[in-house]
Amino acid sequence: MYDKSREPVIGATVQEKNKPTSGTMTNIEGGFTINVSSPNAILVISYVGMDLLEIPLEGRSTIEAIMSENNIHLEEVVVTALGIKKQAKALGYAVAEVKGDDITGGRDGNAITALSGRMAGVDISTGSGGPSGSTRVLIRGNSQLSGSNLPLYVVDGVPMDNTQLGSADNNGGYDMGDGLSSINPGDIESISVLKGASASALYGSRASNGVVLITTKSGKGHSGLGIDFSTNVNAVMISKNFDDYQRVYGQGTNGQPPVLESSARTSTQSAWGAKLDPNSSYYIFNGQQRPYGNINDNIMSFFRTGVTFTNSLAISSSTDKNDFRISVSDMRNNDIVPSSDMYRTTFMLKGGANIGSKLKVEGRANYTREGVNNRPALSDSPNNIGNSIIGIAPNFDQKWLADGYKDAQGRYNSWNANIYRLNPYWVINEMSNKSNKDRLMGHVQGSYDILPFLTAQVKVGTDYNKFHFTNYAAKYTDGILPGRFEETLTEIHETNYEGMLRFNKRFNDILDVSAFVGGNIMKYEYESYYMKGEDQIMMDVKDIMNYSLSYPPQHTLLRKQVNSVYGAVNLGYKDFAYLDFTFRNDISSSLNKDNRSYTYPSVSGSLLFSELVDLKPYGLSFGKVRASWAKVGGDTDPYKLNLLYNLLPYTIGGKPAGQIASETVPNVNLLPTSTYSYEFGFDVRFFQDRIALDFNYYNQSTKDQIMNLPISSSSGYSNAMINAGEITNKGIEVSLNVVPVRSKDFEWTSNINFAKNTNKVKELHPEVNIYELAQARWAGASIVAIAGQSYGSIVGKKLARNEAGAVIFDSEGLPTFEDNVSILGSGTYDFTLGFNNTFRYKSFSLGVLLDMKFGADIYSMSALQSYRNGTSTYTLEGRDQWNASEQARMAANKTSKEWLDMGNVKGYVGKGVVLQPDGTWAENTVAVNPQTYWARIADNSPEPFIYDASYIKLRELTFSYDLPSKLLAKTPLKAVSITAYGRNLWIIHSKLDNIDPESNYNNGNGQGLEYGSLPTRRTFGLGVNVKF
Template sequence: MCCSLITLAQSNFKVSGIVIGVDKEPIIGATIQDKSNQTGVITDVEGRFTINASSRNAVLRVGYIGMKSEEIKVEGRSQITIILQEEAVKIDEVVVTALGIKREAKALGYAVSSVNNDALTAGNEQNVMSAISGKVAGVDISSTTAGPSGSTRVIIRGNSQLTGSNQPLYVIDGMPVDNTELEGAGKWGGYDYGDVLSSLNPDDIENISILKGPSASALYGSRASNGVVLITTKSAQKKKGIGVEFSSNLSIVKLLTGFDDYQRVYGQGRDGRPSMSGQSASTTSQVAWGGKLDPNMDVHIYNDEIRKYGNVNNNILSFFDTGITTTNAVAFSKTNDLSAFRVSVSDMRNWDIVPESELSRTSVSFKGNTQLSKRLTVEAQATYSYESVQNRPALSDSPSNLGNALIGIAPSFDQKWLSSNYKDETGRYNDWNGDKYRINPYWVINEMSNKSKRDRLIGQGRLYYAFTDYLKASFKAGLDSYTFRFTDFTPMYTPGFTDGMMKEMTNNVMQYNFEMMLRFQKRFGDFDVSAFVGGNVMRYEYESMIQTGQTQVIPGLQDITNYSSIETEHALVRKAVRSLFGQVSLGYKEFAYLDATFRNDVSSTLSPKNRSYFYPSVSGSLIFSNLFEHKEWFTFGKLRASWAKVGGDTSPYQLQLEYGLKPYTNKGTSLGYITSGSVPNANLKPTSTYSFEVGMDVRFLDNRLGLDFTYYQQITKDQILSLPVSQSTGYSRAMINAGEISNKGIEASLSLVPVKTKNFTWDANINFAKNYNEVVKLHEDVKDFELAAARWANAFIYASEGQPYGVIVGKKLNRTEAGEVIYENGLPTFDDKVSVLGNGNYDFTLGFRNAFSYKNLSMSVLVDMKFGADVYSMSKMQSHVNGTSKETLEGREGWYASEQARLSANVDAKDWAPTGGYVGKGVKAVTDADGNVSYVPNDVYVDPAKYWQALQNSSPEPFICDNSFVKLREVSLSYSCPKKWFVHTPIESVTLSAYGRNLLLIYSKVDNIDPESSYNNGNGQGFEYGSLPSRRTFGFGINVKF
């Protein structure tokens, strides 16, 4: 027989047939069941079946996941062809939950969101999490402007941790993996070194499930306190012979945003005059406070070369290249009755918009299983990836940050001139701006360099043993290992590093997981009962070695031994967690479901009396639509609720003093020191997170209309913090348990099928999420906790009591009760105390996706929207200080005319009453004879350059912008070639596609930068400085299956 028996029964009439979809393709694994006696079979690899029906008039129920179930009357037929229609919304959808267990979505008492491979790869986004931005409610995804080699920040239902990471746990095929981001860019600069997600091949991923709340993720323990992202890779599909799949994509990368909205009226120079000598020109290439542009005027530049004083079109944007990305992947699969395997190889190459910046990534994966006996099955899988990056862009205040060098270039200065004048005939650096913190961009890309290599292996093996049909055991051993090597070379003569410098960093990470589980599943009458209990042991080790060489011996030789001074830093971190966990699930008549879970972790990072901590969860769902008779307008209704508690530990070595060796010696002897400035605390206890959520899922009109709604509230207590203490203790900080953060919010997903005909379907989905966040309390002695600090204006990002997490703080402008800015001598005044000026986190997010299909042609459009966040744009501040911003035009002509009149009259500035200039909008104080103060409109003229320069380091308020945006995030178009084209060939299918990512910034209130620009993915979001242009991608691809 070509099918498998589900239930044995007496046979009265044999029926054979085939089950196919609307595309005429066979459906493998569809169930056919006789309604009268429950006899059932499943279809084979050709979609065929044979069943012994109870009679010639039997009724067969035919079903398959994702398809509408059909009831077929036999009516004496021995051969039947059955066509199943795809469901618009899948009621019996199976999702992956904690520990990799697949369950029906309707049975879950908490929210789980899934994204399949089609949605993941539609735009050919190479970072798997960036690819789902805007597609899942309650998941905020962002990245830096570092490009394809950068990392991704994923926040589920708001920030809840004051220290450490707020990002979720990542689990690949049931194996937790390390996604710890290396220390990224800060206020003084740095790099984005990427993360584990940047090395995954999206083509190998079958599905991503996101467990949002503690109830969904509680079984993963303390590592999952911020949610879980479950990544399921592809397995071999049942089919004849060896399956082969090949895909290839070519993408063109252009600039989405750029430095193109600057003033083009005044050029290089100061005080309204152009630079008329090479000496003055060498210090004003980034100063645009000169005279009015005149294409007929001759001016000097750096080497006394004569140039015209006109506007240079694209004088900044022309620095960047057109990027290219190629991806090629091939996969082989094979199945038989006992075994299955899939092997894939992929290669990705990227030449970025930043000149001389390249990325290559190669990955090989294997996934297979075999049934060794009737009761014993073995699974194994492994993924190896190798990534090489040449010249990651520097970020933030790095002197080599190209963005910082370019944003200040005067409109009359042609940056292309720098390409042949960045060094002299002896190879020494040519100063072009008098600023060692803004290095010539061509010196950066041609003389400075950095490179990195990342090797990663993720592998695991599993054993499954079935004692009976309802009692099974499993054992799993997994490994996640990677090595990251980074070299940063700064040649001799570089400003600030005239003797040269080199840094080599090597990081090794090893994480082991061992897990055993015993699972029971059986039906008792109307009750479905399942339960499991298990244990897990996790061991983690991180080792870092950093060598820094100073004073190069042989110019140009890039070797760490070529430096007269070499300092070495070494760090070793180890951690272990032992766990017990379990779950009991009850189902009644596919109507009511109840789950209860527990987990107990024992962490090596806490003291013996506190290191063991227990946390439970309970959840339930009610399919209330089963209470009513079937109505065509009401398809499905479900209520769900859950409660959970999750614990959390801390990083290693917080309980006692830790000692280390200084990277330098004294007379040949290494010096020891205490590595931390924090007082250790041997009594630290676990962090606790309490969560409650309720939700509803309703669908109407045969799944043409659906709404999924969730309300949640979550509070995290006993945060493990390092808080300031008196310096008299010998320490600057102390580790304590303190702090409480609350998150509560709503999530909603609306699905619509406005049009559905035989050949045309229009699907629409809108997802919405709003999170209310508050730092409820910190400590009786500390009311503000610093998350990040800015380079300028003494701006900070705080977690402050009574405020949302991550507020932007600094000195604010003094204002009257009516809100008018108070001026003194024409310049704004500032409050001496620090105030809240904004919030770097979004109030709410919206995603709107439309999908259209007509016969073999499919199209999807995704619009991504985020509202309510603020950003302190230091790029905007610098453009005002340098005079390149359009806002700096106001008052110039009047001031320069006034100055010309003063000079003509030979009057000293202190004795002159300006007749024009910039007048700040606000009021000034006046005092009458009795000493009473009142306010009148400000009418004092000031030099616009002096006005904006006075704000540079005084207050961030004028440069805090609304960071809301609306983006056309993704458009994809695909065409499935008719199968009749490939009859009598080994080709099974061919799909052609075209796509675009980040195509259009529809709405934004931030000038010249992408609102998603950030120089790191840490907890302190809301600062931007020297951002590179964001990238827009167009491409096309082909997928062929054999």
């Protein structure tokens, strides 16, 4: 099969007429083989964007045909709300869709992460949690002050729970991952993103942040038995080194190296010593003497090259009556951190059957088993390896920490006199955490054709997740001397029961009417147990029973139910005008009886003006305008309306003691939040779709925010739950698809997607002008929402300045600071840009994906520590002068005060002014110890450590080769593809030294905080796919 340019049509569906399930597909050369029932059979050949062909064989065994281009948009079908497939031309709102082959090209283990840079208005990011961490997906900006801003995920029409079971905050923690990793990317047929309220309104209160629809592969369209096997291996390497650290001064303080073992211990993470001299030696923490010279790669040598192996097998088949697909995938990963590894095994079975001419049944079952050893600790966790090693002096080799991290009795040997910065070799050898996840998802669905235009459908879907986590610190761990063992068991179970009646009829080839009504019952249950033991009895036994001090288990049980009814009417007039109406009513158990019922309507329409006016002579092959309006919203978590109580681990007078379980005053009159949204856009395509431009404008407002209002602690509470506040998001989304070159052997396709979102917190509460979203660990910074500003402002104390903007210094030559906090930046991006190119030459294909984000800021506490520790190159200024001045002072036998009074102090002179007695300003000329200067800054202000988090990344690079079919003609193989690939290969542009600008330590609402991040990972891999 060829197109009009004699290019092979790859992937066209070939079927025998009246036998639609016994078909095949054309290969990379446009060829195909099919068994037919008769020499005179008729073949039906279809391909998206091409006219349908019917070819009588007339006894021929070989045929050749040319397929003519049609308007791709007239045939394109996308998955919309409730799993309903619609023609793209009929939609009055924006839907973005990516096919499964595009997702698996870069062999990313997480299907959602693979979408980075591919969709306008969909911001995807990962934190610093590594391969077992979670993914943050933000659609059209932040709209919620409390709770989640993440979208709803739906797999084959069944909602999936994506709860993140643990994350880091300013004091530390672990990223426990999320539910997205439970889906094997190789099982995905397509991913559709419903970005606007009109697109997602049918999902009600759960869809206020958008919906991600995942459709899995089935066995339909496969003639006979098909086998698909793929194997991939990739190396995981460090993408950004700490190569901007200074290599001039070594360990010590105040210009002096450590002279005793004790002083070496207190200064291991201080590079304020003398100039490096490899001919001299000094004591280190364990009493050994080492050369006092620079050691290249003294930090990064701790990490190893990780490796990931992934193997997948799928078997599929279909007949006239049924189809099935069964798959298994196994992933094994060793991370860059020694002792950190994970595995993930997934199984999927999906099938369907036609029982008679009217009844159809189908079902799917997914099971995932995941195990993770030693997730990286994040933020200010004492066992955060990043915090420990990135602060060491340039003359100190991290390898030395492996020698003597514990004494002969197994006790911790302190290396830095800091219980919050543990020896990384103690961490990987004497501390551990382990998690196991079992997840079962699936559904059963039946549909019955009551009449040719009327169908009844029922579906039951379930999602069960069991997560077991243990966290172990051996006896004698610094700061936890008795040892500690923590154990958490969490089970989440959600079941959806759904019924629907669907109508679809065309009247006189003029009016298309499709409609449906349905109902849903969602039942949700969350249950967890937390246990902790201290004072370990037997060394190395990791069991809660091995601790003499154990605490009573903490039990949490949450239940919620939402009953819903919904419906829609879709009208189409002469295939060029479309109008849709939808409604949904939710009744939520988490609100009181007067407020628990609420309705969400939407209306949308589209007009194909290219069907009204012939614009083809002007190059326009398709033109469409669309518009929509909708209202959606959200409820709250269970048990927020009344006081909760729990039991304490002791009794009073022989009776159990209890307490109020929350510091928040409940509000029995809570209302659901409401989001009002409208959007309009257009889709125009030129020169037979060689150029396609899609534009969308949206404006949405989220009101009646459910938030915690701070109140006086004298009340016995710290805050009260209320409805207040409004957040708006408005912006544009642009997607441009171009085929610059198309010839017989070569084709270049290009996609540019752009999105700009303007966010504003219009109001909070009359008594609240600032609402805290997250706290930083150091210098008093936090992420907040401020009335009148954009969501996610980074605030903290600025350096004090005069009217001319000069920094104000005190009489001792040290900077001063403002009394109140100010806005220092924003943790949310202004706009995003993706640039995706594919070059195909015969059997070769090259893919290049650039991912770009601009306008956000990040507070890097790793940078702050590098200034405090003296490892930053910016701390070199003034050191030579200070050290020479100190040597002269000591030679003159003068005290520091005497030397200062004599005016002989040299060192760092801060750029700014000093207030004079007469009220004028004079330039600061007082020299100070650079160590003192930067300690003063780091203790009081985050301002110097706020960085532009904009970046340009080479997100993905793939190069593949498909073996010619003639080489496989005499083998059982149908296709063989070999792919070399890379992910996160190059940070082309970034203004943040040493740290990846995406290194937020969690994926919550308070974006813009980085602390102690591990190096970013890049992958290089090779994959082979074989089809039988």
